[in-house]
Amino acid sequence: MKASATPGPCPRDFGIDLDPLRLSADPDGQAHVVEAFTRLRPDWARLSQRIVFKPDSYSRCRLYGDDNLEVLLLCWLPGHATPVHDHGASWGVSMPICGTLVESAYRQRGAGLALERTVRATLTIGEVAIERGDTIHQVENASSAPAVSLHVYSPPLARYGAYDVDTGIATPVAPPADPCG
């Protein structure tokens, strides 16, 4: 089923104006998207209805989706982490809106070689991580408190690569099930 077949509720209901984010169709507009993303002021009264914490892994709630982009809400308990992953054919931006997350970036060193970690940085509320076509990273909640983050991907993230850090080999995977679906 195509993403546009089941668009979510109007993201304005959550304090998210999609119009500036649609510049993501133009690669030169990505800086504008990042700037617009930092100005989002989520409506917590409404957003809180979509927050789901799961015991075993972070949850992923799709707030909106069409052919061009999707808006996701991710909820993390302490210790939850993504695999080391790329973003397939998509690019995106993400930002904690509650709590903190840690992003570790990696680079490939060659066939069969372990990935090299190049950056490990804490993201606080309002700090935007940019996920480009060549970005390989892991995001985790390394704190002792829950965290919530907003993500925008264009086009919607359909498949991505999950990496074995020791071999550098990526396995294609689909995004995890949506608890709001």
Ligand SMILES: [Fe+2]
């Ligand atoms: Fe990512």
